[in-house]
Amino acid sequence: IATYGVDLRKCGRSRRDGLTPHFVTDLERYDDELDQSLAVIEGDHPGLPVIVAAHSTGGLVVPLWLDRRRDRGALGPVVGLVLNSPWFQLDVPDRVRPLLDPVIRTLGSARPYYQLPLKTSARYVVSTHIDHDGDFHFDTTLKPPGGVGVRAGWLAAVRRAQKRLQSGVHLPLPVLMLRSTASWMGARGRDGEPDVDTDLILDVRSMERYADRVSARVPAVPVAGPRHDVFLSRADVLEVVFDHLGVWLDQILAPHTKES
Numbered sequence: 001i002a003t004y005g006v007d008l009r010k011c012g013r014s015r016r017d018g019l020t021p022h023f024v025t026d027l028e029r030y031d032d033e034l035d036q037s038l039a040v041i042e043g044d045h046p047g048l049p050v051i052v053a054a055h056s057t058g059g060l061v062v063p064l065w066l067d068r069r070r071d072r073g074a075l076g077p078v079v080g081l082v083l084n085s086p087w088f089q090l091d092v093p094d095r096v097r098p099l100l101d102p103v104i105r106t107l108g109s110a111r112p113y114y115q116l117p118l119k120t121s122a123r124y125v126v127s128t129h130i131d132h133d134g135d136f137h138f139d140t141t142l143k144p145p146g147g148v149g150v151r152a153g154w155l156a157a158v159r160r161a162q163k164r165l166q167s168g169v170h171l172p173l174p175v176l177m178l179r180s181t182a183s184w185m186g187a188r189g190r191d192g193e194p195d196v197d198t199d200l201i202l203d204v205r206s207m208e209r210y211a212d213r214v215s216a217r218v219p220a221v222p223v224a225g226p227r228h229d230v231f232l233s234r235a236d237v238l239e240v241v242f243d244h245l246g247v248w249l250d251q252i253l254a255p256h257t258k259e260s
Contacts, residue, residue: 006037012142021148027061027161034065049079049256059086063214067169080252083177085228089206108156120146127196128232136232168213175215176248178230179204181222201228
């Protein structure tokens with residue numbers, strides 16, 4: 001399977017000096033580079049099926065992008081979607097969210113570049129990077145341990161997108177959602193520290209709650225032990241993750257595969 005890695009504007013390898021990392025005030029603006037990326041893939045491999053994989057905020061961006069393409073009758077070669085710990089909800093208590101949303105909306109409009117005073121943690125990067133507790137090499141200047149900060153305009157854009165997804169996009173595609181069985185909330189390891197063998201970033205209950213808003217065909221595949229990015233987990237956990245992924249891919253791609 002040919003694999004393409006896309007860093008959206010201002011993210012990862014697409015970051016440039018003078019630009020605010022990860023900042024955008026409307027997630028729909030990512031449609032342009034996603035459309036162009038799909039066109040490149042179609043040009044390289046005409047007639048072959050495409051599976052889109054998306055992680056975290058990407059797991060919110062991509063279903064809505066595919067929904068807009070579906071409305072234009074342009075799903076094209078896309079035959080399936082893999083969601084890796086998607087961000088479907090603002091993970092605060094339900095009673096607090098209605099109080100926060102007007103504040104986020106107002107700040108996002110009036111002061112979009114305002115950096116919210118939110119606590120950050122290096123635990124996730126520490127749990128995955130080879131120099132610490134993880135097994136993976138990645139550039140920490142592109143993925144800094146403390147993150148890049150949360151700006152009001154970006155969070156307002158995320159909240160609008162989450163509400164749109166929660167209302168239901170119902171893609172006519174099979175979707176595989178890979179996630180941990182547990183989040184850090186209440187999951188403590190040694191010395192009272194959060195258990196790194198859980199999702200340290202998002203609440204997996206929100207992923208489960210809204211999965212059927214993406215598609216009617218979303219098999220539940222919770223796995224014990226993954227990190228927030230399930231593909232940056234321990235080797236023994238990855239064996240389970242890739243087994244689930246392989247079985248699903250065989251099922252999805254079989255109707256599109258011809259004997260040579």
